[in-house]
Amino acid sequence: MNNFDFYNPTRIVFGENTIAQLDQLVAKDAKILLLYGGQSAKKTGTLDEVKVALGDRQVQEFGGIEPNPTYETLMKAVMLIREQQFDFLLAVGGGSVIDGTKFIAAAALFDKEQDPWSIMENYGNNIKQALPFGSVLTLPATGSEMNNGGVVTHKAKQAKLPFRSPLVYPQFSILDPVKTYTLPERQIANGVVDAFVHTVEQYLTYPVDGMVQDRFAEGLLQTLIEIGPKALAEPQNYSVRANIMWAATMALNGLIGAGVPQDWATHMVGHELTARHGIDHARTLAIVLPGMLQIRKQSKAAKLKQYAERVWLITEGSDEQKIDAAIAKTEAFFEQMGIGTHLSDYGLDESTVAPLIEQLTKHGMITLGEHGDVTPEMSQEVLISRL
Structure with missing residues (x-):
């Protein structure tokens, strides 16, 4: 066996009706940007369930993250964070939403004089800091809910590149298998x-x-x-x-x-x-x-x-x-x-x-x-x- 350094700080909260635990997992004074993909999170009631669990915390939504998250869409969220000073991100969705949230978390604090796409070109090695975030998983596939990697597509460049950094592990991920029933x-x-x-x-x-x-x-x-x-x-x-x-x-x-x-x-x-x-x-x-x-x-x-x-x-x-x-x-x-x-x-x-x-x-x-x-x-x- 080769030498290795294994580290994984993500807390997993697994099981039915576990979304309610967001109240204990997220700081009471957090200003949260809630990120999701299409309309399914709304139609199934998952988004409402999340918002109820978050109680009276400051929450704003950002939807529309694609199945292959694009740099163009993710940068809109980055600009919103920079303008309104959100300090916690919550991804609700599958691996694409979580991947996108990882990029957003790093890009929001990236040197404003540099193009955040360089994060992808350097495979994440130039990430120095990132916003904290958690996830509510609705689609099991990529494992992004418990790792430090992601993949982002740049439509204009026709490029899809991976990145990773120890700074973009989710703090926690909630896994409720019932949320997959309607997929x-x-x-x-x-x-x-x-x-x-x-x-x-x-x-x-x-x-x-x-x-x-x-x-x-x-x-x-x-x-x-x-x-x-x-x-x-x-x-x-x-x-x-x-x-x-x-x-x-x-x-x-x-x-x-x-x-x-x-x-x-x-x-x-x-x-x-x-x-x-x-x-x-x-x-x-x-x-x-x-x-x-x-x-x-x-x-x-x-x-x-x-x-x-x-x-x-x-x-x-x-x-x-x-x-x-x-x-x-x-x-x-x-x-x-x-x-x-x-x-x-x-x-x-x-x-x-x-x-x-x-x-x-x-x-x-x-x-x-x-x-x-x-x-x-x-x-x-x-x-x-x-x-």
């Missing part, structure tokens, strides 16, 4: 696949004898495989929704990635698909991952064999046959969740590949993966294999 099937499917690929990016690399991390990761993957389809078939099954919510949080709170190599090439290529073509993040992962695994199966052979045997319980055949079967089962699982796994499923053909690779190179993504051997040429090969 569309598409969002639940996306959330399951997103959590699955988050786990894979930290697990399917090469062995370093991280036995605890491996078993945790395998347990998360098997849990998602077992209950992912049930989440679509039984939308008000509390046990299923609770376990999916917690699995998605555990997939990216730093625990399974501590002391082990990590990949993330699938994510970086997927980001370009979202930035250029607006495809849901999880769906880009479902497109890219099977190709990444197939083309890189020699460098990942030991862990892919372990994945085949422990996660998919494949015991027959040669090592290569086991690996191929595991990759095929992974793709079939995504399809079972109702998610297309080829570029053609989204109306894209070979002519779209070169511009994607050009954008990937422009953003400096030229040595990806746990070995740094995923070149733009290899990423192009992956995308062509997914036509």
Whole structure:
């Protein structure tokens, strides 16, 4: 196992009817900017429930944060904070709202002489301070409710970049599985696949004898495989929704990635698909991952064999046959969740590949993966294999 420094200060308040605990979690004298996405938070009553819990604190709303939060929208919130001096942010929504809130928290206190987009260009390394914030999670997927990272899209630049900083952990996150009951099937499917690929990016690399991390990761993957389809078939099954919510949080709170190599090439290529073509993040992962695994199966052979045997319980055949079967089962699982796994499923053909690779190179993504051997040429090969 590699050396590591694991730190996670986020308090998790989990369970039904836990939004009321906001009264104890937020300072009485806080001036709060309440951030959310579309109208669903209002229609379902979650926003009203939050405001009731906050009582007579000063609260102002800022809505309209997109499913892939854009710099353009987030900067409007930054300007509002600077003008009105809010001192606490509360995100109500899924990973996109929480990601956006992290950027806002840092950008609001960023040097006013500099463009806050440089936060993204420096992957968060230039963040010196950030406003405190908490979250009320309504869509399990990204794990943003318990980590220090986020992804933001710049529409004008057609760029989607990640950032992280120890200064943007949520102080707390409230996770009420009941709040997921009214989500569309598409969002639940996306959330399951997103959590699955988050786990894979930290697990399917090469062995370093991280036995605890491996078993945790395998347990998360098997849990998602077992209950992912049930989440679509039984939308008000509390046990299923609770376990999916917690699995998605555990997939990216730093625990399974501590002391082990990590990949993330699938994510970086997927980001370009979202930035250029607006495809849901999880769906880009479902497109890219099977190709990444197939083309890189020699460098990942030991862990892919372990994945085949422990996660998919494949015991027959040669090592290569086991690996191929595991990759095929992974793709079939995504399809079972109702998610297309080829570029053609989204109306894209070979002519779209070169511009994607050009954008990937422009953003400096030229040595990806746990070995740094995923070149733009290899990423192009992956995308062509997914036509």
